[in-house]
Amino acid sequence: MIATKPLKAVLLAIAMLFSFVQFSYSQEYEVEHTSENQPEKEFNAGDLINHHIADSHEFHLIDWNGVSYSMPLPIILYTNNGLVTFLSSEFHHDNEGKVIVERKGQQFVRIHDGIFYADKVVDDHPSVMDFSSRPLNFSITKLVFSMLMSVIILFIVFISVAKSYKNNPNAPKGLTGFMEPLVLFVRDDIAIPNIGKKNYAKYMPYLLSIFFFIWINNLIGLIPFFPFSANLTGNIAFTFVLASLTFLITTFSGNKYYWKHILMPPVPWLLYPIMVPIEIIGMLTKPFALMIRLFANIAAGHIIILSLVSLIFIFKTIAIAPVSGAFVIFMTMLELLVAALQAYVFTLLSALFIGQAVADDHH
Amino acid sequence: MNFVAPESLIFWTTIIFLAFFFLLKKLAWKPILNAVKEREDSINDALLSAEKARLEMQNLKNDNERILKEARAERDAMMKDAKEIKDKLISEAKEEAKKQSAKLIELAKFTIQNEKQAAIVELKNQVAELSISIAEKVLKEELSSKEKQLKVIGDMLKDVKLN
Numbered sequence A: 001m002i003a004t005k006p007l008k009a010v011l012l013a014i015a016m017l018f019s020f021v022q023f024s025y026s027q028e029y030e031v032e033h034t035s036e037n038q039p040e041k042e043f044n045a046g047d048l049i050n051h052h053i054a055d056s057h058e059f060h061l062i063d064w065n066g067v068s069y070s071m072p073l074p075i076i077l078y079t080n081n082g083l084v085t086f087l088s089s090e091f092h093h094d095n096e097g098k099v100i101v102e103r104k105g106q107q108f109v110r111i112h113d114g115i116f117y118a119d120k121v122v123d124d125h126p127s128v129m130d131f132s133s134r135p136l137n138f139s140i141t142k143l144v145f146s147m148l149m150s151v152i153i154l155f156i157v158f159i160s161v162a163k164s165y166k167n168n169p170n171a172p173k174g175l176t177g178f179m180e181p182l183v184l185f186v187r188d189d190i191a192i193p194n195i196g197k198k199n200y201a202k203y204m205p206y207l208l209s210i211f212f213f214i215w216i217n218n219l220i221g222l223i224p225f226f227p228f229s230a231n232l233t234g235n236i237a238f239t240f241v242l243a244s245l246t247f248l249i250t251t252f253s254g255n256k257y258y259w260k261h262i263l264m265p266p267v268p269w270l271l272y273p274i275m276v277p278i279e280i281i282g283m284l285t286k287p288f289a290l291m292i293r294l295f296a297n298i299a300a301g302h303i304i305i306l307s308l309v310s311l312i313f314i315f316k317t318i319a320i321a322p323v324s325g326a327f328v329i330f331m332t333m334l335e336l337l338v339a340a341l342q343a344y345v346f347t348l349l350s351a352l353f354i355g356q357a358v359a360d361d362h363h
Numbered sequence B: 001m002n003f004v005a006p007e008s009l010i011f012w013t014t015i016i017f018l019a020f021f022f023l024l025k026k027l028a029w030k031p032i033l034n035a036v037k038e039r040e041d042s043i044n045d046a047l048l049s050a051e052k053a054r055l056e057m058q059n060l061k062n063d064n065e066r067i068l069k070e071a072r073a074e075r076d077a078m079m080k081d082a083k084e085i086k087d088k089l090i091s092e093a094k095e096e097a098k099k100q101s102a103k104l105i106e107l108a109k110f111t112i113q114n115e116k117q118a119a120i121v122e123l124k125n126q127v128a129e130l131s132i133s134i135a136e137k138v139l140k141e142e143l144s145s146k147e148k149q150l151k152v153i154g155d156m157l158k159d160v161k162l163n
Helices: A006-028 A045-053 A142-167 A174-195 A200-222 A236-253 A256-263 A269-315 A318-358 B006-142 B146-159
Strands: A058-064 A067-072 A074-079 A082-087 A101-103 A106-111 A114-117
Touching: A045 A269, A058 A142, A074 A114, A082 A101, A142 A174, A142 A200, A142 B006, A174 A200, A174 A318, A174 B006, A200 A236, A200 A269, A200 A318, A200 B006, A236 A269, A236 A318, A236 B006, A256 A269, A256 A318, A269 A318, B006 B146
Parallel strands: none
Antiparallel strands: A058 A067, A074 A082, A101 A106, A106 A114
């Protein structure tokens, strides 16, 4: 069934993922009655944008009549007393460290979406990098949830594409006809020109994986409603992992010419004390640039679109809405391009670095 | 940058991506790439054999044309031969006819000659008879003297003209 109706299967999978979480936790939806008894806070575009591009322990759905609805997500902590799990709804939308959740004799608070030991937090803005005041956090956050969803979509799409080749030996059609040019694009325009005909086949699965993984997560980030909109590829921790994988593959694929070029560059030996460290730093700057480029491009896209929307609330007039809306549409179109472009650039540069590592000596 | 918990995302991204990578590598990328490669190869083969077939067709066509040309030349040669034979036959027949007619004319001439000779002989005989009968009559009428008789006979003979 999956092979014949991949589109339906994708929709079904999303619906199932969505409904499973909703079904299990729907009674846990928490209601926050803040705006009714508090004076309305001044709108702060910076807070809105920061909140939106950051990760979170719950997936915010909608604010309705001053009530905030969100989908709770599991919190998984590796504490001093072992593994602790509970749902983020236990915090009752609190993000200021006022609600204390007690598990295994330990008290946890949530401050600005970080989970801390209640007794070890001293100020209002504890650093997430201070591991003495918080447990190790392996929660399924909003971004992890979004990533799981993207992976499920890609699974259904590409497994059905792979199956269709078995059933249909003729020219591809339907979903396969749409995906095959993309696969061939990665092969013929990214892998072969950069790695070379001799070695490219070994790296094709990795290049295809990062290309489609980054692209679909870029696109999911652009859809502005639940269960999409998570800014996964605009998160530096995510891009760090992908860039690290490229770095590891490059380093472990390096042949003798690659290492010779780094450790014994073709310069007079007196320059080695300068050249060798530079070459070694160069090994690291390449994936570092990959990490920053993807993160910055996608995060910047989200920030620009949100800033444009925020203009309406900053000027407090609906008159600005058509202008703002027009710019948002323009930027979203641009971001659609950037989504594909950054996936392409990341894949292309990964292929280029791998190609440099496996290239024969040309000096 | 507002980190929630970097280790969470790093941990899950690594796990999820690696699982995604290894599963798709086995279940999707390899089958897709192999299928595409196979199809490309088969298309290349088909194109190659089509080109071969086209060349063969070309050769066949060239052969046909050559055979046609040869047949045409042979026909022309045969026609030429036939014409020659025909001309020869006609000329021979003409020759024969000429010969035949010449022979006939010859024969006719010969016959005419013979007839003429016979006629002349006949005439001579008749003249002789006539002469005899004349001579008889003369003899009967004028056989008075011998000199007269001889003179009459000689004069009469002189007057007779043969042709």
